[in-house]
Amino acid sequence: MIKSKLWIVDDEESIREICKSALEDSFIIETFPNGSEALLALNSDKPDLIITDIKMPGLSGLDLLEKVSEKYPGLPTIVITAHSDIDNALSAYKGGAFEYLSKPFDVDKIRSLALKALNQPDPAITLKKSNITTQSSKIIGQAQSLQNLFRAIGKISNSDITVLIRGESGTGKELIAQAVHDNSKRNIEPFVAINVAAIPHDLLESELFGHEKGAFTGAQAQRIGRFEQAQGGTLFLDEIGDMHPELQTRLLRVLSSQEFYRVGGHRPIKSDVRIIAATNQSIEDLITTGKFREDLYHRLNVFKLVLPPLRERKEDIELLIIYFLKKYAAELNTEDKKLDNITLQYLIEFNWPGNIRQLENICRYLIVMSASPIITIDDLPDDIFQNNQEANITNPKNNWKSGLQQHIREEMSLDKDILKKIGAEIEKLLIEESLIATDGVKSEAAKLLGWGRNTLARKAKKDYSNN
DSSP states (O other): OOOEEEEEEOSOHHHHHHHHHHHTTTEEEEEESSHHHHHHHTTTOOOSEEEEESSOSSSOHHHHHHHHHHHOTTOOEEEEESOOBHHHHHHHHHTTOSEEEESSOOHHHHHHHHHHHTTOSOHHHHTOOOOOOOOOOOOBOOOHHHHHHHHHHHHHTTSOOOEEEEOOTTSOHHHHHHHHHHTSTTTTSOEEEEEGGGSOHHHHHHHHHOBOTTSSTTOOSOBOOHHHHTTTSEEEEETGGGSOHHHHHHHHHHHHHSEEOOBTOOSOEEOOOEEEEEESSOHHHHHHTTSSOHHHHHHHTTEEEEOOOGGGOHHHHHHHHHHHHHHHHHHTTOOOOEEOHHHHHHHHHSOOTTHHHHHHHHHHHHHHHOOSSEEOGGGSOGGGGGGHHHHTOOOHHHHHHHHHHHHHHHHHTTOSOHHHHHHHHHHHHHHHHHHHHTTTOHHHHHHHHTOOHHHHHHHHTOOGGGO
16 A cells, blocks of 8 residues: 655654654654755655644744645645644634644554545545634633634634533633634624623514514614624624523524524515524523423534633643733733742642633733832732632642741751751752842842841852752
């Protein structure tokens, strides 16, 4: 059997070698350290598959993808990247990528994807490049569950399929809905969002469908509803589980007939709207208790996107903290700030009942309230410590003494000269933290400790391992 030709393009030699080792049994492989060399080789040769990194010096993987798509529209490409955000993922799909993988990736996964890419029935159709420009959505994360979400959004971006987003409050359901719209063929038309739970039932019908003048007491003029405002674009129905059964029936009729009437109206209005719904409730439980129509659920649940809670994305918490701290420092025109290691670890282990919304609010609070560029555990708002028991973590703000006591007990059983040893350890920590707090300015660090600069310099050079 003749092997297919595979090109691997990555500026990291280790990645090229990993991919080559995983795939050389199934492919004839050629590697390139940058996109420019691969593009040059494309003038005289054509592979059956390309695996490329996104971020490379010179010609990026996305630029290479664009050139490849222009020259060979049906040539499948797998994009890999260490920069895990939805903008990279969606840009890859818009450029015609067959699949998108974040580093580090499983070698078995890339092998199966490479073989799958060459078995597409009509790659010239399935990989056709879109003319839509990917919008910046500010959804970032490296968790595998989020990467799966990015891929799903990329694959449905060019369809009008109805989407149901499920996730806890604060996980970013509207951001995901906006991303689906921004990367769809409807992106030049309006994205209209409405929170069903925030509007009383007797007003919601008019809010959604509009009303004619005189339709009811107080209707002094014709009103255009959200369906008409979103014409040609996307209507996002947040907290759909709270919709009254009567309105569920009317929404089902609109989804079935693609037309609706304003309240008090007699002329049907054609509806050209993509529906994205979201809920933080169990729709299945609502159906069981008779609070939600099963037929409407099946109409909405054509494609399901599930947002993981932040406590299941702990690897993303540091990334999100850095992003939000930079964002609000820029917005408030103040200096950049960062967390010390103890505070960062505490926030990583925190349970985050309010999810990303809660994390964002805390980062905004810290930018405003923290006096130092280094944020410590003392700077955190008091209410974040109220979840300690539920989160099964200890507040280091109140527990440093017990931790030190435990350390002393352990050392006493091993070392008789405990005072000298523990004193040296504490002195070393004080020096390190004072230098961190003052960005390495020794004169300022010495003032914090009540020492002279020479004393600090002498002690900083001391070998504490001999104590």
